[in-house]
Amino acid sequence: MSISDRIARIFPAADAVPSDARPTAVPLHQTDYLLNGEILAWKGEVQEVLSPVCFATSGGAVRQVLGSFPLMGEKEAMAALDAAVTAYDSGRGLWPTMSVADRITHVQEFIWRMKETRDEVVKLLMWEIGKPLVESRKEFDRTIDYMVDTIDALKELDRVSSRFVIEQGIIGQIRRAPLGVALSMGPYNYPLNETFTTLLPALIMGNTTIVKPPRHGVLLFQPLLRAFRDSFPPGVVNTLYGAGRQITPPLMASGKVDVLAFIGSSKAADTLQKAHPRPHRLRVSLGLEAKNPAIVLPDAHLRLAVDECIAGSLAFNGQRCTGIKIIFVHENVVDEFLKLFSRAIGNLGFGMPWECAVSLTPLPETDKTGYLTELVKDAEREGAEVINEAGGMVNGTFFYPALLYPVNERMRVYHEEQFGPVIPVVPFKNIEDPIRYMVESPYGQQVSLFGRDRKQLSALIDPLVNQVCRVNINSQCQRGPDIFPFTGRKDSAVGTLSVSDALRAFSIRTLVAAKDQPENKDMIGAIVRERRSNFLSTDYIL
Template identity: 55%
Template sequence: NYPLNETFTTLIPALAMGNTAVVKLPRYGSLCQIPLLHAFKECFPRGVVNIINGDGRDVAGPIMESGQVAALAFIGSSRAANILKKQHPMPNRLRCILGLDAKNPGIILPDADIDLAVRECVTGALSFNGQRCTALKILFVHRSIADAFVKRLSDAVDALPFGLPWEKGVRITPLPEPGAPDKMRSLVDDAVKKGASICNSNGGISNESFYFPAVVYPVTSDMQLYTVEQFGPVVPVAVFDNEHEVFDYIVSSNFGQQASIFGKDPKRVGPLIDVFANQVCRINLNAQCQRGPDVYPFTGRKDSAEGTLSVSDALRCFSIRSMVAATESDAGKELLREIIHERSSSFVNTDYLF
């Protein structure tokens, strides 16, 4: 997806707060990091930014087992994060900033603007081939508009231009992982065997690492696509008759990052917000799930995240507040004045004011 952004969204605040860092590069997309690695080498003292590469199980485990890691910033699966955390021998010394799994639902109410909802759901589900944690991973559509919505969604997906990433105007590209199309096929085949259909004409067509997005409908609770994060170009669509079915889904879900609500009636949207606000960390009204602007908190509940990222929150994640206190006496004040005047402490100083 976007490995450069995901690396530096945590590395930059870590360095800004005075930490040294060990960076394990992502499995895919490492080459785009090289220009910045040269810049780090030129700008920082030796040992401040340390780069390692290789299989995470082989290189990250021994580092965690050393007990010398004070903060773990990790973007990946909750399963891998749990393994890394357990490898640290002193868990109370470890602070974690984790961006993990998600199964973000989109809820399309009966009065939704269907054209708007389709447009946002196509972008929300399939930008970066659906390989981002903020993607819409399942759509719940009210039965009264389900057939019309699925027809327009399928037509819009089939119209997406595909090709190689550097070709102008391309929206769908091959997947970076060799086994990803097989995973998509497995999830779709499971749904089809249990009664769902691929609704768009090109859905599921594949060649080597390419997989054309499949709109799968109707998805039900006995299908893997109902609960499993696909992390790829598959758009599951489920039907609901009343909002309590959606409530039950989101409350019982193992994930809790974001949700999108499409509708105009405040009496229907409001109660959804009230339930979702205790289950996810961002509710998008008539818009796709997304990250940013970065002044907003980016986090999740359950198996979706630990810690919060935004410009200010990220700086807090990589620092622990410390203070120096003196009694309100002439001696105490004089001591602090002398420390500042003589610049005898790097911590107690006012140089940052100038």
Template identity: 55%
Template sequence: MLTTTLPGQISPDALDIPADCRQPRLDERRYLVGGELREWNGPTREVVSPLYVDGEPYVIGSCPALTEAESLEAVAAVERAWDNGRGVWPTMRVEDRIAHVEDFAQRMTAVRDQVVRLMVWEICKPLEDCRAEFDRTVAYLRATVDALKDLDRASSRFVIESGIYAQIRRAPLGPVLCMGPFNYPLNETFTTLIPALIMGNPVIVKTPRIGKLLYAPLLEAFAQAFPPGVVNILFGDRRVAIPALSSGRISVLAFIGSSRAADALRRNHPLPHRLRCVLGLDAKNAAIVLPCADMGLTVAEAVTGALTFNGQRCTALKIFYVHASRMEEFLSRCGEAI
């Protein structure tokens, strides 16, 4: 059955939710710092789904509302793991780092269903899209491993330039702060986290503001797969990230979001010109419709590209340049398709 709440608002009854989508309440009280899953006894933040059930907002669970103190503990942990580039992780052989990442991939795959369900409820993305995001993230992880193997083979060779023989090796940069967006809270965060890790950098992950509870099933996988302090997971808002940057001990900021937010974060670092930034900002993807366009195909691609996941995608089509001779037809057929 469907329950009507406010005018124009419809929600499912709890008993009608498919079994593979049901998500019992999850109250996560742990966070990961220095290789330890620490219990949090302070205030928590309730996680409420955009989806209503039985006519009421559906509470998925809660997670720690961490403070500046925990942020600085994570900074101390990555600094110990880094140890000015002499730590166990940055000096570890490439094949050994790869083994740790592959171990994590296996542990991550074991909790796929739980991560996917939490993603569905927390960010309101369709089940199949969430499964695709998870699987694409695991595939990306394995592709990154393959890329590093190729890079390591290439760097083992000598090059000759102007009579000088040299061997070029890539080195880690230092502690990294990773911050991903809500629309792809797993995939986009991991596209910065995994390359940073596999190259020997210890990492702090500040979970997305929306899409944070899905990291709860991954805490044990991170703790068991990596040496202490190499991966640290902090729940909380931007106030958790700012103390880490203000400490001046973060070498790289990997952030996906708006340019305004990136500028605000960057200013908190006492040496902003020393801080390396890996940023994905303000995508405004354009579609160009030429006079020769197959309008049936064009409209199908336009609607899919603009409205999949309600347009909440970095690659969503946001601007359309349509040739004047086809504009009326395009508008009319797009309206019908929508």
């Protein structure tokens, strides 16, 4: 059977879906939300959730209705904010004044409860955003690992801080203190993991939080509500659902949000920041757009380059901010590269997310296939061709990868972050061409270099580390391991995230100091011995 025939038959009949692949409850009408330690029932307007998974019918492919979620408004947004503000209580609340060891205990309790939801969350990841089963399991497990690693990093940070410093006649103890109320907003492509990479460090450092799940990937937070409620004091975690443009501006305009953790578009981030009346008081951690290039040099190991570029450009259908979005290939090897790349695309499994060995799946965004088709047609009008068999073919929510060549700067796909399975390939003769592209680009997250000449690679590394924040040698662009810093230059990011960096992003260095005098020494010693302060302490967390 040809690829085109398989694409035409990609969607199953409703009764052909294995029972163990279905979520426990479908449709899942998300009527619960967490506010000030209570799970409340929503009775207002809702937004229907359609799965990217379609069912084959006599009338064509029809999207599966997964359920719905609340369309909350300004009233509910301010109630969530008030709960978080009250719980923080200007830094005097139970959570921000709690000892580090006790906050860790609460997070460990949450991890234990969250593990119980694994099967249901994984299924919802598959059905809500079309993520393959293996990748959905990996996202859940990686999130658990991230939280465990964060606890270990905080223990190490606290151990270093559990001593006094005496300098120039001053006794001081330096620790990190929370910032206040954090608004955490994750992206749809990693709705669980990316949300928790900001939410968890904000929480464990003593901030109170409001969680706004992404539009695609909202239902999977339903199984976690009771874990949040039973693991943290009232008001420390509050969930908010609805259209971001309706419920987030009032939060920011209040001036009571102290930290904005947002992963999405720079346009939306700019709008949120501008709404805050005290911009110099607002701390931000932003993960924004990227157009990461790969540069294939004439001496590159082509099979390795193809394998890494396939993974970098098509993992989760290319819907990754760290994905390879454009590939520059030296003209001496571009023909062989395209042949190998086309063959590699043809070997990728595609189908429904629960099926074995599936890499390519349906897309969750409304009319994303239409946008990608426009990019392909625009490139074709400007002289590019679709190189691979069935490239760009659409069936419902499914878009088969399109390998475009030769791409030039007149084409939209040369500039726009496609965030999907369209792979533009640009031939080059002079290495200055891809370097110029990076210099002129508004983005500066990562680059992948493929080659074997040490002299040439080293000559590229030194200038490129001043254009992007990660240079990958003979490997795809990626975020992990989570202990590595993750950030970007230009319009790609604000702030740095990693297991340890995130703890610093959601806290501030604070110290208690006194003159080195006998009376002060006695007083400080008594406070420490009698354990009267959670901040001023020499407790050592094992």
